[in-house]
Amino acid sequence: MLGLMEKDLRLTLCRKQTLVIFFVMALLMGISMDGAFIVGYLTMLATIMSVGTISYDEFDNGYVFLMTLPFDRKTYIREKYLFSLIMSAAAWCVGAVLYCTGNLLRHNAINLMDELPMVLAILPVLYLSAAIMIPLQFKYGAEKSRIVFSILLGAIAVLLIGAKKYFNGSEHIIASLAKTLNEMSSVVMLIILTALCSILALTSYLISIQIMKKKEF
Numbered sequence: 535m536l537g538l539m540e541k542d543l544r545l546t547l548c549r550k551q552t553l554v555i556f557f558v559m560a561l562l563m564g565i566s567m568d569g570a571f572i573v574g575y576l577t578m579l580a581t582i583m584s585v586g587t588i589s590y591d592e593f594d595n596g597y598v599f600l601m602t603l604p605f606d607r608k609t610y611i612r613e614k615y616l617f618s619l620i621m622s623a624a625a626w627c628v629g630a631v632l633y634c635t636g637n638l639l640r641h642n643a644i645n646l647m648d649e650l651p652m653v654l655a656i657l658p659v660l661y662l663s664a665a666i667m668i669p670l671q672f673k674y675g676a677e678k679s680r681i682v683f684s685i686l687l688g689a690i691a692v693l694l695i696g697a698k699k700y701f702n703g704s705e706h707i708i709a710s711l712a713k714t715l716n717e718m719s720s721v722v723m724l725i726i727l728t729a730l731c732s733i734l735a736l737t738s739y740l741i742s743i744q745i746m747k748k749k750e751f
Contacts, residue, residue, distance in 0.1 A: 535609055535616070
């Protein structure tokens with residue numbers, strides 16, 4: 535697995551100019567902008583770039599060569615999820631440092647108890663987006679997976695907006711549940727969110743394994 539991770543890291547570093555541009559933009563935003571946008575921005579970029587390594591593997595029948603190497607398909611899938619997690623976590627750390635540095639340069643006070651849970655919530659949410667994109671890319675390829683992912687996000691947004699209007703002011707059990715969640719502390723909400731994202735990521739991992747088993751190269 536270490537060999538696969540080194541391969542993906544080298545593929546990512548091949549785009550040095552793009553990485554430098556993104557980092558400079560992140561640095562400027564971290565210094566000039568208020569809020570934790572910079573943390574989410576860097577984490578999102580790392581997530582997209584890590585998932586993008588699948589496209590490199592697919593290019594020019596690359597799977598035909600890769601699958602002759604001494605690892606099985608399950609190991610290959612596991613590496614993709616682990617690599618995405620490491621990249622996202624590393625980008626989150628860099629973003630958090632830039633966020634804190636920007637606040638210090640602007641002499642803004644940072645209330646860790648209030649802001650830390652919100653900033654930490656960025657990582658599981660964006661990693662979940664990677665967990666959604668990985669099986670889609672294995673199933674449909676790079677181009678079609680983006681379309682399917684966009685349609686999926688749109689459908690989720692429509693359902694959430696519709697549910698909010700339908701249950702607004704209602705005594706329905708879902709409305710009561712939403713009210714209970716809203717009254718919870720940010721730490722408890724973060725734990726629930728992390729657990730939910732972990733379960734969904736595990737489900738995505740199992741789906742990806744099944745998709746990969748059925749592929750023919």
